[in-house]
Amino acid sequence: MTYLIRTNRLTKVYGGKEVVSEVSMHVKKGEIYGFLGSNGAGKTTIMKLITNLIKPTNGYIEIFGETLTHKSYEVLKRMGTIIEYPIFHENLTAKEILDLHCEYMGYYDKKEIEKVLDLVNLSHAEGKPVEDFSLGMKQRLGIARAIITKPELLILDEPINGLDPSGIKEIRDLLKMLCKEYGITILISSHILGEMEQIADTIGVIHNGRLISELAMSDVKLSQIDYIEMIVDDGKKAAFILEDKLAIVNYKLVEDHCIRIYESKITQNTISKALMEQNVEIKEISMKKNSLEDYFLKLINGGEMSA
Numbered sequence: 001m002t003y004l005i006r007t008n009r010l011t012k013v014y015g016g017k018e019v020v021s022e023v024s025m026h027v028k029k030g031e032i033y034g035f036l037g038s039n040g041a042g043k044t045t046i047m048k049l050i051t052n053l054i055k056p057t058n059g060y061i062e063i064f065g066e067t068l069t070h071k072s073y074e075v076l077k078r079m080g081t082i083i084e085y086p087i088f089h090e091n092l093t094a095k096e097i098l099d100l101h102c103e104y105m106g107y108y109d110k111k112e113i114e115k116v117l118d119l120v121n122l123s124h125a126e127g128k129p130v131e132d133f134s135l136g137m138k139q140r141l142g143i144a145r146a147i148i149t150k151p152e153l154l155i156l157d158e159p160i161n162g163l164d165p166s167g168i169k170e171i172r173d174l175l176k177m178l179c180k181e182y183g184i185t186i187l188i189s190s191h192i193l194g195e196m197e198q199i200a201d202t203i204g205v206i207h208n209g210r211l212i213s214e215l216a217m218s219d220v221k222l223s224q225i226d227y228i229e230m231i232v233d234d235g236k237k238a239a240f241i242l243e244d245k246l247a248i249v250n251y252k253l254v255e256d257h258c259i260r261i262y263e264s265k266i267t268q269n270t271i272s273k274a275l276m277e278q279n280v281e282i283k284e285i286s287m288k289k290n291s292l293e294d295y296f297l298k299l300i301n302g303g304e305m306s307a
């Protein structure tokens with residue numbers, strides 16, 4: 001498998017503290033890769049390392065098959081980035097900002113400006129200075145600026161931060177379209193699990209500077225296994241009956257009165273009947289699903305998925 005970005009034991013130390021520790025991540029061409037992690041987890045620092053804004057203390061980065069060095073100007077031209085908030089000359093219009101950016105980047109196809117503004121749904125804002133833009137419009141302008149030079153890779157640090165639900169949806173749809181229709185590989189960070197779930201093909205979970213796990217979203221969804229949860233008067237006795245009478249071993253006594261059964265072939269009826277015959281009182285019995293939140297919390301806490 002060839003990767004568009006691969007890091008090897010990437011480490012960054014600030015003032016004697018490792019804020020990024022031995023991160024080896026793998027971004028495939030054509031995918032949306034989401035960094036998921038709480039504030040201060042190290043997402044921005046990794047993105048700054050990948051975009052050559054800061055140097056690693058240890059480890060290295062490969063982008064487009066080349067090892068990143070301080071001389072990697074050509075590699076950097078192939079990516080568009082927004083790290084932290086996009087900053088603009090606020091008194092200029094969107095068109096003027098993109099024009100200036102094209103000059104700066106030595107990109108001559110200025111016909112693209114209209115097209116890109118249309119793509120990010122900002123054509124209507126022509127003539128308006130950026131200081132009058134909403135946060136969502138500014139984010140979209142930031143993305144327009146990042147994609148106008150037709151990069152193969154887009155790196156976006158928390159692009160939905162501070163947006164309202166409709167603004168979030170607009171950015172999400174835009175990024176999905178850029179990935180699908182234009183084949184742009186996207187590395188995006190967020191601390192919002194529900195957002196990553198909706199957009200990312202692969203998720204890299206970052207916690208305390210470490211990449212705890214890198215997983216395909218399709219696999220994550222598969223592992224949200226259904227289970228039966230029961231509240232009973234005597235958990236220990238119920239557990240004994242499950243094993244002894246029904247040969248169920250795949251269960252967990254969560255608390256004294258709560259049992260979870262991860263056995264797809266056995267019905268709630270069969271279980272209820274067996275327990276009632278032995279005078280165990282069932283206060284509640286229902287089918288449950290492991291939420292995505294449970295799944296990631298367990299990953300972060302170093303636990304295994306229950307199954």
Ligand SMILES: Nc1ncnc2c1ncn2[C@@H]1O[C@H](COP(=O)(O)OP(=O)(O)OP(=O)(O)O)[C@@H](O)[C@H]1O
Binds near residue numbers: 019038041042044
């Ligand atoms: N220039 C710096 N000097 C010292 N420490 C830094 C510096 N930049 C970041 N850090 C520290 O590194 C850790 C990771 O920060 P980083 O900004 O990468 O996290 P993050 O996951 O992007 O979080 P956030 O969403 O809050 O930006 C934090 O503890 C932060 O205080």
